[in-house]
Amino acid sequence: MDMDKNGDEIKILVIEDDPVITEFLSTGLKYEGYKVTSRNAGRAGLEALQDGVFDLVILDVMLPDIDGFEVCRKIRSRGPDIPVLMLTVKREISDRVKGLDSGADDYLTKPFSFDELLARIRALLRRSGKMRKDKRLQAGGLVLDLETRQVTRNGKMINLTPTEFSLLELFMRHPRMVFTRETILNRVLGYDHDGGTNIIDVHISHLRNKLGDRPPHLIRTIYGTGYAFYPEGKGV
Amino acid sequence: MKAWERLSLRARLSLLYAFLLIFSVVLVGGYSYWNIWQLFISTKSSHLRARAKPVIEHWLIDNGFDKLDVPGLKLNARNALALAQDLTSRDAAAVILDGKGRVIANGRRLPEEPEAPLPQGRYVQRALSGENEVTYRSLVNGRPVLVMLIPLRPRPGSSHIFGVIQMSTSLSDINEILFRHGAMLVSLVAVILILGTGAGFWLVGLSLQDLKDLVTGCNRISRGEFSQRVPVKNPRDEIGQLAVSFNQMVDKLEAGFASQQRFVANAAHELMTPLTGLRGSLEVLMRGAQDDPAAAARLTKGMFREVNRLIRLCERLLALSRLQNAENVHKEPVVLSRFLDDFIQQAKVLAGKHPVSIQQGPYVRIEADPDLLKQILLNLLSNAFRYSPGDSPVVMGWKLLPQGVEIWVSDQGKGMDKKTLSHVFEPFYQGKSSHRASGDRGIGLGLSLVKSMVEAQGGSVSIQSQPGRGTRVSVTLPLA
Ligand SMILES: Nc1ncnc2c1ncn2[C@@H]1O[C@H](COP(=O)(O)OP(=O)(O)O)[C@@H](O)[C@H]1O
Ligand SMILES: [Mg+2]
Numbered sequence: 240m241d242m243d244k245n246g247d248e249i250k251i252l253v254i255e256d257d258p259v260i261t262e263f264l265s266t267g268l269k270y271e272g273y274k275v276t277s278r279n280a281g282r283a284g285l286e287a288l289q290d291g292v293f294d295l296v297i298l299d300v301m302l303p304d305i306d307g308f309e310v311c312r313k314i315r316s317r318g319p320d321i322p323v324l325m326l327t328v329k330r331e332i333s334d335r336v337k338g339l340d341s342g343a344d345d346y347l348t349k350p351f352s353f354d355e356l357l358a359r360i361r362a363l364l365r366r367s368g369k370m371r372k373d374k375r376l377q378a379g380g381l382v383l384d385l386e387t388r389q390v391t392r393n394g395k396m397i398n399l400t401p402t403e404f405s406l407l408e409l410f411m412r413h414p415r416m417v418f419t420r421e422t423i424l425n426r427v428l429g430y431d432h433d434g435g436t437n438i439i440d441v442h443i444s445h446l447r448n449k450l451g452d453r454p455p456h457l458i459r460t461i462y463g464t465g466y467a468f469y470p471e472g473k474g475v
Numbered sequence: 476m477k478a479w480e481r482l483s484l485r486a487r488l489s490l491l492y493a494f495l496l497i498f499s500v501v502l503v504g505g506y507s508y509w510n511i512w513q514l515f516i517s518t519k520s521s522h523l524r525a526r527a528k529p530v531i532e533h534w535l536i537d538n539g540f541d542k543l544d545v546p547g548l549k550l551n552a553r554n555a556l557a558l559a560q561d562l563t564s565r566d567a568a569a570v571i572l573d574g575k576g577r578v579i580a581n582g583r584r585l586p587e588e589p590e591a592p593l594p595q596g597r598y599v600q601r602a603l604s605g606e607n608e609v610t611y612r613s614l615v616n617g618r619p620v621l622v623m624l625i626p627l628r629p630r631p632g633s634s635h636i637f638g639v640i641q642m643s644t645s646l647s648d649i650n651e652i653l654f655r656h657g658a659m660l661v662s663l664v665a666v667i668l669i670l671g672t673g674a675g676f677w678l679v680g681l682s683l684q685d686l687k688d689l690v691t692g693c694n695r696i697s698r699g700e701f702s703q704r705v706p707v708k709n710p711r712d713e714i715g716q717l718a719v720s721f722n723q724m725v726d727k728l729e730a731g732f733a734s735q736q737r738f739v740a741n742a743a744h745e746l747m748t749p750l751t752g753l754r755g756s757l758e759v760l761m762r763g764a765q766d767d768p769a770a771a772a773r774l775t776k777g778m779f780r781e782v783n784r785l786i787r788l789c790e791r792l793l794a795l796s797r798l799q800n801a802e803n804v805h806k807e808p809v810v811l812s813r814f815l816d817d818f819i820q821q822a823k824v825l826a827g828k829h830p831v832s833i834q835q836g837p838y839v840r841i842e843a844d845p846d847l848l849k850q851i852l853l854n855l856l857s858n859a860f861r862y863s864p865g866d867s868p869v870v871m872g873w874k875l876l877p878q879g880v881e882i883w884v885s886d887q888g889k890g891m892d893k894k895t896l897s898h899v900f901e902p903f904y905q906g907k908s909s910h911r912a913s914g915d916r917g918i919g920l921g922l923s924l925v926k927s928m929v930e931a932q933g934g935s936v937s938i939q940s941q942p943g944r945g946t947r948v949s950v951t952l953p954l955a
Contacts, residue, residue, distance in 0.1 A: 267759035270762065
């Protein structure tokens with residue numbers, strides 16, 4: 240999971256009036272390990288900001304009561320230096336200028352890709368110091384260097400293909416989380432990969448071989464479901 | 476004809492102008508030429524007559540012809556010659572013909588005296604049969620002469636004609652004058668033509684300049700520069716008026732273009748929102764939410780709603796575009812009470828807890844498209860349901876107006892403020908503080924669609940509303 244320096248969860252406030260967009264934002268962000276609170280109007284959003292502490296605000300421009308630019312200005316005038324990511328339908332370029340003028344830190348045009356949103360959120364959090372840039376992932380004697388893309392287990396160098404590397408990265412970022420083959424396929428090989436999920440079993444078995452992963456596996460098969468990563472080497 | 480059409484308007488107008496000029500100059504010149512000619516001829520002939528008359532009278536008396544009963548008295552070569560010689564002068568020749576038209580005496584003695592033309596039987600015959608002064612033109616040695624035939628009678632008015640005098644005088648002098656006159660006329664025509672055509676070409680060009688400016692302006696506009704206007708030099712002349720109405724047309728065009736662009740931008744905007752929901756939900760599902768049945772169920776429901784919203788939006792856009800074509804409106808006589816009774820049965824399905832009722836009006840038949848009428852009323856009812864509390868009543872009814880029938884739908888809902896009221900008919904406009912966050916969201920096309928549908932049937936819509944009190948929408952349609 241993405242954790243901040245203190246190991247606390249990162250809290251995101253979503254202010255968006257469209258229920259479907261709110262739904263996928265909160266579900267998707269929760270899956271990424273963020274704690275999400277949502278409000279469907281500008282005033283309600285501002286109240287939520289007063290009552291609680293948030294690390295980031297995702298703000299829609301078109302709100303039923305006060306528009307997003309106004310909300311952003313109010314957030315800025317109240318002090319806390321909280322990153323604001325604006326969502327808007329690209330209607331005029333001037334929206335962008337207006338958004339940045341009103342104090343938004345970044346700007347995303349609908350319809351946006353969720354991956355892009357996550358990348359922007361991570362960048363904003365890093366900028367505000369809420370999250371440091373991951374240089375390496377460490378668990379169960381494994382060390383993944385994200386910059387050199389080198390992998391070692393107990394100090395011994397292991398050669399992985401790019402797909403195997405992404406697969407291992409996914410598992411190590413989400414320890415103990417169960418992934419179906421379908422989900423692994425989508426996240427490692429892309430959303431529009433054609434062909435069956437058997438390919439995932441093939442990649443996993445290669446990965447296990449290269450890691451010298453013996454039972455009880457680090458990468459455990461969850462029967463009837465998929466796979467999960469257990470760095471401690473125990474528990475189901 | 477082809478060559479004529481290839482010419483520029485300026486050349487054509489100038490040519491027409493020149494042609495008119497020639498025509499009028501030739502007409503005036505020709506008339507005055509002919510008039511002068513007539514005047515000369517009549518002067519000449521009266522001159523001849525005046526010269527001849529006393530001589531003839533004397534001769535008649537001297538020879539006793541005035542008393543016809545003198546026996547043995549006859550026109551003969553001798554007495555005829557005397558008369559002919561008396562009548563002959565330096566500028567007039569005289570010949571005497573007898574009762575049968577034969578020449579019996581020629582008065583020419585000296586070479587400087589003019590020669591007489593040969594008599595022409597046709598004219599002589601006329602003179603012999605009693606015509607007093609037969610005048611005609613003839614040629615002597617290729618030179619024009621005026622010939623006058625005077626019948627010889629014993630006394631003026633007597634029907635006895637015993638001979639004819641043929642007097643002739645040269646017309647060369649007249650011809651000389653007329654030739655000079657003609658030459659002057661021709662040169663005048665040439666000068667007028669050159670000056671007039673030149674001036675015409677210049678004038679036409681001058682007045683066509685405005686037209687040229689108009690053409691330049693039009694070209695700019697047709698290239699898409701809708702903010703351009705053509706210059707209006709003089710709003711009172713025809714070209715100025717053309718420019719003014721052209722500019723008005725472009726104003727309309729520009730406004731129409733802008734509203735079209737606004738409409739497309741709005742439509743795209745409205746399409747983007749559900750698409751964002753769909754795309755994001757799908758992505759989140761594929762990233763792993765599909766593995767959590769509860770999350771997957773929530774996301775799929777949302778996606779289903781968004782797809783339905785897209786469909787509804789497309790249907791309305793299609794309906795709007797269909798209404799642009801009058802062929803898609805099929806009007807027929809509709810008995811209103813029967814129609815509404817049927818309609819309310821279907822509408823009750825949508826009403827939820829709202830009590831819906833009809834306030835009966837007089838028996839009327841209107842001219843309307845039943846499908847469109849149903850769509851109109853469904854839209855109005857769904858607004859009434861959506862914007863009023865769950866169980867508040869909605870009433871429909873109709874009444875007769877001088878210009879048609881007013882059908883109304885009234886609710887006791889939240890009503891609209893002035894600002895909303897002034898924009899409700901604009902496509903995609905939605906009132907503030909509306910329902911957007913609730914599941915049942917409008918699109919903002921309902922009332923603009925209603926307006927288009929009503930107007931396609933030759934009717935009109937109006938709304939009365941008070942915030943917090945309720946709304947009443949009236950549709951007026953023509954009677955059958
Ligand atoms: N019966 C009504 N009572 C109150 N407000 C209404 C009513 N009908 C329409 N409105 C207002 O007019 C706006 C435009 O209506 P409409 O064109 O039907 O779009 P939609 O209902 O899809 O939003 C609505 O957003 C609402 O604010
Ligand atoms: Mg509506």
